Amino acid sequence: HLDQIGATDADVNAFLHVDTEGALAAAAEVDAALEAGKAPASPLAGVPLALKDVFTTKGIPTTCGSKILEGWIPPYDATVTRRLREAGVIILGKTNMDEFAMGSSTENSAYGPTRNPWDLHRIPGGSGGGSSAALAAFQAPLSIGTDTGGSIRQPGAVTGTVGVKPTYGGVSRYGLVAFSSSLDQAGPCARTVLDAALLHEVIGGYDPLDSTSINAPVPAVVAAAREGAKADLTGVRVGVVPEFRGEGYQPGVIGAFELAVEQLRALGAEIVEVPCPNFAYALPAYYLIAPSEASSNLARFDAMRYGLRVEDDGAHSAEEVMALTREAGFGPEVKRRIMIGTYALSSGYYDAYYGSAQKVRTLITRDFESAFQQVDVLVSPTTPTTAFKIGERVDDPMAMYLADLCTIPSNLAGNAAMSVPCGVAEEDGLPVGLQIMAPALADDRMYRVAAAYE
């Protein structure tokens, strides 16, 4: 895999940092333990993985795709990082991402865009484009992403790989640099459903260091993926969300999705249409809630604690150093979010914007609750279109935001959702993703359906 990274990453730019020495040392340790007759630490011991650069890694740079963190070397491991190491997973390096996970194309990285291995002129999705491109380019068999509004599932869809957003609270956020704390969720990315399930069980589970971590057993996703592989969905009720089609959806995406629904029916599933009328308001609600939380979370980058510090020459006051550092260190999308967020939270506007968005969030959660009384899982296309061209949407934030139309409701409600490859669109031959959504803590259900479909 290190050789493959060497051979392809000048084109793909999936990695911000390759830890050759650390990876080889960790692999040698796994080998030595096996040779000494010890049982492997986990089913994934010795398997290489690419880690999104939003997780802290002790002794290895962590930038979140931002200039403001340039040169910062974390003194501690995120819980996800620690669990990977303890399981004997080999961390190859840190992957490229939109700055602070804000974006849908990885073009907002301060370190240049990642390119989609299917077509190097196209985006690999975002914010976790590096993690999914690394899988599609065969640079790693496993990777980790984070999904605040779709950043695992949307890159998975447009690169033809599997991406899972577990139930909110299912995987620890400790050491995951916060974007929008009530939405952020770490999860597994892989080329097969079973691989994703194996990784899910390694990283998932209660962590006292994260106050929103769920104190319950990890859903049995590996067993569910194995059960699904029997390809029998008799008795499983699958809901199709009618709101996710029509204007803005590429015909080839809808075509591939409809074919997938027919395949689920052929596997024995009962297909029902389940309207979720409030999903139409998910995007505007998200783009108030996520920037609001981000504006607060990003206040910590004050030039005093981490990374970049400009004009620290004695001639400038602390306030000036802070302002100049934030001006130089944050990119345009991050600044846009901070402005939207502080505006939405300011007195006089709070109730009209942030307060209304939170009410919409409750309505979306209720749509899911009533849907899951009728069906076991919901399905939709993961994204309205296939991978668009690099540069096509960079100057149009609204067009960029539309990439997450189908993924955002699950973040707002906190339930589980994943994307599995679903063929290619007829008009461009590019990968399409099938999104499968399940109730909170029923992650195993969607793995079963995904493995049966796969």
Ligand code: GLN
């Ligand atoms: N594209 C969405 C955004 O820009 C979602 C990002 C994410 O899930 N991290 O906010």
